[in-house]
Structure formats: C-alpha cells, structure tokens
Amino acid sequence: MSDRVENVTIVGGGTAGWLTAMIINTFINTFREGPAVKVTLIESPKIPTVGVGEATVAGMPSLMQQLGIDEAELFRRCNASFKVSVRFGDWAVDGRGKPFAFYHPFNFPGTVGGYNPAYHFNRFGPYGGDPSITDNMTANSALIHARKGPRALNGENYEKSIGYAYHLDAGLFGEFMRDVALSRGVQHIRDDVVEVFQDETGAVSGLQLEKGGRHPVEFVVDCTGFKSLIMKEVLKEPFISYGDYLLNDRAIPVQLPHRDPTKIEPCTRSTALGAGWVWRVPLYSRVGTGYVFSSAFRSDDEARDEFFRHLRAVGDLPTGAPDPDVKVIKMRIGRSQRFWVKNCVAIGLSNGFIEPLEATAIYSVEMAARWLVGHFPDKKGSPALANRYNGLMTSLYEEIRDFISTHYHTSNRPDPFWKAARYDCRLSESLQERLELWKARLPEITDTQDQKLFNFWNYLYVLHPKGFFKDRHFPLEGSIRHEHWQAFGRRLEERKAELLRTMPDHYQLLANIRGDEPLQQALNLDGLAKPVFESRASVRPTISVPTA
Template structure:
C-alpha cells in the first residue's frame, strides 16, 4: 500500500493537489507539503475553465464561501480584441452551439446570417451578457441557465455532460491560502522550509527530501509542484523536456495589478488583446484588474514590453510594481517517472492564452487519483497517466497555434512571423478542412484536451477564418426553424440582460 505522499512546492498546484488527495483518500494516506517561505509565486490573478467547478464541488466547498475570500469574479468567456482588425472584438463563450434540424446554428449562420451581426452575437446568448457586464446569477443566487445549477458532488472532468455557463477569476495566491487552510483541517502536514537536497536510491527512485531546518521528509510517492524549476522531475530525475517554442513563440510575460477607478465597472470575462509582439490579458477581480503582456523576446525587450503594458492599462502609474516572468513553454516527455509525479508548471505549460494552467493542474490531479499506485507500481498505470496528460497538453498546444494562424493580423514582424511559423502535426489539415466546412468532434484534436468543437469553430469564425461557402445541404432545407432559433437567441439574450444584476452588484451581495 502507498501510505505517504510528499508534495514539494506550495502555490496553487501544491495546495490543489494536497487538498484533493486528502478529500479523496482521507486517513488512508498521509500527505505532507513542504514549501519555502522564500520562493515567490507566479500567481498574479488567474482565469479558469468552467470545469473547475468539479474541483470545488469534489472538495465540498461552496462558491459563496470561497469566492469572496479569493477576490473572485465571474468569467463567461474570453473577449478577443484586435486579433483581426484594430477595434474589432468577438467572444469565445462557455456555451455550446444550438442545433436546428441536424445542423449547428453556426452552419445556419453561414447560410442565412446577417453578416452585419457578428457570428458570436447571432449564435450565443453569452455575448450579450458579456457586453452588458451581467452576472450569471440572480440576486437570489439562482443561475440564469435553468437545469444546470446544483452541486456536482464527487464528479470529475470525465463526467462533464452539460456545458456550465461560467468559470472564475481569482487571486491565485489567495486560493492557495484558502486551500492550505482547508487541507490542513483535513490533516495535511505543512512544512515551511527550504529543500536542500533530493535523495534517490540505486534505482533512481526518490527516498526523501532533505530540508534546511526540518530534517529528512520521506514518502512513498513524491509530487513535484516546484513550478518552472522542476526540482524533482527534471533537475533530480533528468526527465527530458519537450519545448513548444517551434510553434508557440511567446516565452515571457510581464504582469501588473491595476486598481479600477470605478470598482463597479467589472466585466464578467477575460480580455485577450492583441499587441505589437504578443497579447495582453485583463482579468477583472472584485476590487482590481490583473493585467499582463505575454510576448516573444525575439520581437520586443522586457523593458519595451513593460512600457507598452503600462501605457495600455496604467499610464502615469509608474508606482505600480510589475512582475517579469520567464515562461518555459512545452511539457515533459513523461510527467510521472518512477515514484515522482509532476503537476502544474513543473509538468508542462503552453502560455496563458485560453486560461489552461488551472485546468492542467485539475486534470493531472484527477488522473493521479484514477491511476493511484499500490506497492506493485504497475508500469501500465504510469504509462496510461503519462499518455492522458500528454494528450491534454498537446491538444491545447494545437488549439492555441490555431489562434495565431487564423488571426488576420499581419501588421508587425511578430504577426507576420506567426503566419509562417511551423504548425503541430495535423493542424494544417484541420485549417484546410475549415475552409470548406465547420469542424466537428471527429475532425478536431481527437483526445481529451478540454475544448469541444464549438470552441474551435468559435475561434475560426471569430478570427475571420470562414468556410468559402455554407454547407450545400442547407439549400435543400426549410430555413424557418433556423430563423426562429436566431430570433429566440436574441429574445432570450434581451430577457436575461434585463433581468440579471451586474457582475459587480451580485458579487458585492456575497462579499459581506
């Protein structure tokens, strides 16, 4: 039996792992987490997937309790600004496309849609809620989308059936602190100390980590949550890291926390704004915004990127400190080696676009529980874990490269390079197919990676990468039902905009 787990590194990855393992296995395993008081954290405000609710529900944590304690806000989707032309924007929402007579509303929009009304406004309710800064919940706490509320209990990403309409923005450091308190109440042992040495045996398996003041910490299974340092899996065990910089050029970021002049001016979405040499995120938290510029230092220096960011979001506020971040883009060839599992940045990272960092952590933790070893250390279990983690990261990589290839920008050296840079195997075929028809579940990346076909189509259509013509079959069908559905989308959107409180108004009601 595996009785003890030692997690090296705190932050979001470490404390998500500790709390989940303890919630899953209770007293059956001992969990120790060692973190240094001296290691700075990356977290500067995080955006998430809607599927993160599985994590919090699994732990039995109520949104109305934890979200206010973490400076949280709602995320109905991502608003992409200036990716096609300056001044233009579109939404990638958490909303599946409706189907009319066997064809998606996006297919019908290509055949019937008013091109003066963009695709996302015609086919999704969420776009209107974003434009009006609406909360997804009424003041009584009820969800605007009927039938989707209620807790999920002990469910995982694999049980996701309906598309939940929102995710969260939160202060990552506050979430780590909140989960640390939760985990320690469940019995997780916290050691605040510096790891000086990682000891392995003759087989290359980790036996213990030596700390500066707390001695040796021994365990059966070790989890590497040391971020980009990858102290255990790379530095100690020598696992090969596969870089993605051949297809994803961004390798740095500069982040800035900006107080909002009007706290009530709070958007329920992440904004991704195309910049000269990358893109800028805006993540609205309850009292401030988190901003950051993700860029390639092939095309702009850190000093120039900081100046461009400050000029965009905080002109004249040179007193606001910034955080410069070097990003390691890619993944380990295997994220589980011997008795060590890497979770979070130590496993892999593709850049912040589409907010996949927390998703990767959650997916890895769930897969660890599903493939948790015993004393036999069955290599088939380890292999299955590594395959699923690799597939998820590789699928997101392919989806992100699509953003740059399909974008219409070509006005700077950075964006010109994006058009000619290499593509992951298979993406060129998908982009070629998307010139003739919309993608479906059989033509997107084939393994689980968190994004459904509606996401791939929302990005292609939003970025202006449209099929040359609509599906020919639609010319033989009566369009009445489709036209009625377009009208229904607009009517429902108008009704919800009128009925729902603002994002800030609702969050203020639970921040008491």
C-alpha cells in the same frame, strides 16, 4: 493488506501544491474504507508563494463543488468575480484593415432542425442585426455588454443561468486551498528540501530537510515550479520546448486599481499588440493585467513602453499617473518529456507551461491531479499506470498548444511578429489535417471527440470571426431550412431579453454573494472607491504567469 501507496509527499505549495493536495485527499479519502492515505505537503518558508494565473475555465466551478467548497467563501477569500467569456480584441483586421473584437464564450447552442446551426449562420447569415457568430449562438456577449452576472441575487452556490468560470487572486486561492486542506487532515511541513535520496532503482526514497532531518518518501509529487527540483534536477527528465510552435517567451504582469470599482466586466480581455497580447482580468478588488510578448520582436524596455502606452490608451493607467514598477518574467514554454517517472509525478510548472491565452494553467493542475487519482500508484510501481498517465498528459499539452496555435495561425495582422506567428511557426500534423478538413466542411463533434477541453465549437468561435469560412459553401447546407434558423433566432433573442431583465449587475451580484454593502453609483468615489495610483516604487507587480 493493500498494495496501494499509503503515503504521498507533495513538495511545493502555491496553487499547484495545495490544489493537488485537496484533490488527492478528497477523492481518495472521503469514502475510503480503512486508514486514510496520508498526504503531506512540504513547503519552503523562504520562497514566496505565487500563483499560476488569475482566470480559469468553465469546469472550475464543478471542481470546487466536488471538493465541497463553499462558493460564497471562495468569492470572499479570493476576491473572485465571474467570467462568462473571453474577449479577443484586435487579433485580426477586417477588409478595410481595421482591427475588431470577437468573443469566445463558455456556452454552446444545440442543434437547429437537427443540424449544427453554424451551417445556418454560414448560409443565411445573421438572423438579426449583429454580424458575429457568438451573438447569433449564445447570450453571453449580451450579458457582458450590460455587465450582468450569470446568477440571480440571493441565488444558491453554483446556481447559474449561463455557464461561467472565475477570475480569482491566485495567491489568495492557494492560501484558501491550504486552509481547507489543513482542516481536512493534510499534513503541512514548512521546511527546505536540501537533498533528495534515491534507491538502487533510481526512485526517490527520501528527502533531507534543512531543519526536520530525513523525510521518507513512498510516492512524491513535484510542485516546485520552474525549478522542477525533483523531476528535472534529480531525475534528469528532458524538457521538450514548444518554441517552434509558439513565439512568446516573456511576460510583464502588474496589478492596478479599478477605474470604477462598481463596473466589473464578467469577462477576460485579450488584446493584441505589436509583439504579443495583453490580458486583463477584473477581480472584485483590482485588475490583473500584463503583456505576453516575444523577445525576438521586442526588447524588455520596448515591450514595457508599448504595454504602458496601451494601459494609458484604454484608461487603466491614467495620463499623468506614474509608471508601475514591473518585472519582466522569462517563460519556459513546453513540457517535460514524461510527467510520471519512477515514483514521482510533476504537477504545475514543474511539468511545463504554455502561455496563458486560454487560462489553462489551473485546469492543467486539476487534470494532472485528477488523473493521478484515477491512476493511483501501487507499491510495485506499475509501468502501465505511468505509461497511461504520461499519454494523457502529453495529449492534454498538445491539445492546448494546438488550440493556442490556431489563434496565431489564423490572424491576419500585418505586424512582423504576427506574420512570423502565421507563416514561420510549426503546426502539428493533426492541426494541419483539421484545418485542411475544415475547408471542406465545418468542424463537428467527431473532429474533437478525443479532446478534453476544446471542442469543435471552441474552434468555430475562434475561426469564424477571422473569416476562415468566408465564401466557403458546404454540401450539408442543402439540408437546412431558413425558417428553422429564424425560429432559433427568435428564441435566442427572447432568452437574451429574459436574462437582461432578470440578471443583476455583476458588481451588485458579487457584493451580494460576499455579504458586502454595495457602493452606490451616485456615491462620490473619493477615498476607498476611487483608484489611487501610488508612486512607482510602491506599486507591487503580481507574478501570476510563470510560476506555481
């Protein structure tokens, strides 16, 4: 008889709960010999389901493919679009004090003459006219400027010419995962947990449901969002704040119609403002945007006014349109001290949250669920499994925290918030060591080989545009040849030209995948296609940042 856990109870739905259910059910039961592990999700009918975010990272398509998801159906059900990069606008200023933009793409170049081509770029400069490191390494920004998609029309699911992630409606994504999970045997109970029972060891033994009575628990996953019903309120696990590393603690999210629904950028925008930054995520059906800011530098009203001025300046909120009705969300930045305690694992916002600058929320849910499967518990409650799991999750949170800290620490904006982020915020010892090392040589694979998400190229893409390596010269540059760099540049330009010639318009590609009839560019955009800004009271915000 197996000593493995045979019943898993998930408390809480939304993206965190249903994606966790999908991962556990798919990866444990698909080819399991013998009875399937029973997965039951208990979801309150009184709490509205809201998502953790609307942008994802490059590994998301692989997860969806492994889960057996029809990608075209994902696009239809979640109003998804493609994301091939993040555009960081105004995160630094040039020598004349003028803000500029740079890209953080999903693709990385190979070697040039056996060496990291960042050395060639640092020594010889651009091979062509564009001065940015990303344009000299990848084709991503070229596709973004032309609003091209990463796949040919009528291509197969998950087919790609360059790497991509998704923009998606997080609420609809949670519903999509729910429907697929239910079709594959996950049990769903719509009821409220009113009491949590513990045995003599402190482990969770059962849940008292408002209508359904007592529900026995063998192993439980807490996906109850910031409330953290089991991990925090019952098991009393301490919370470790990251407030001394990252200043932002508020968000103002809102949904807006497209300025032109036929022009959809295949990238997320992150634009720095005076006390934080604004995200812009273009879905097929609308735009999700919001201001992440620090309450130490802006009151709620000041932040709201600054955000609306920005929206009007970029045209997302036309002059004369009413101000959207928005809600200011408080964010608890940090993590649970442990993620697995007794027979409970917390996943999603119940275990922590880091501001969504690099769209890591859904990825964190994915990895938490993957690692739970990889360390699936036995009935004895092996401490070795829990200890290893807690170590992995701690290192993931610290990796994400440190990469986001790098964005702020290397900004040279003169605003008080940005100076405080640069000089007053704490840096981990490991990040300090890496930044000091990279003054002597460029980042390389050995510096980030223990990291799960952000490798040395991610750091290069963020550090180089900000002048971190300016006027620095490295001994390895004596080993590289200019002709190799020029040859690499010619091949990349040929690749860009091929992609620009063969890849379709992003909007047309999305319509093709969805099976929609594309709107014609020449169409009079009255009615459906024209953005309609309703009265202040009728515009509903999407709470897609702080809760799962």
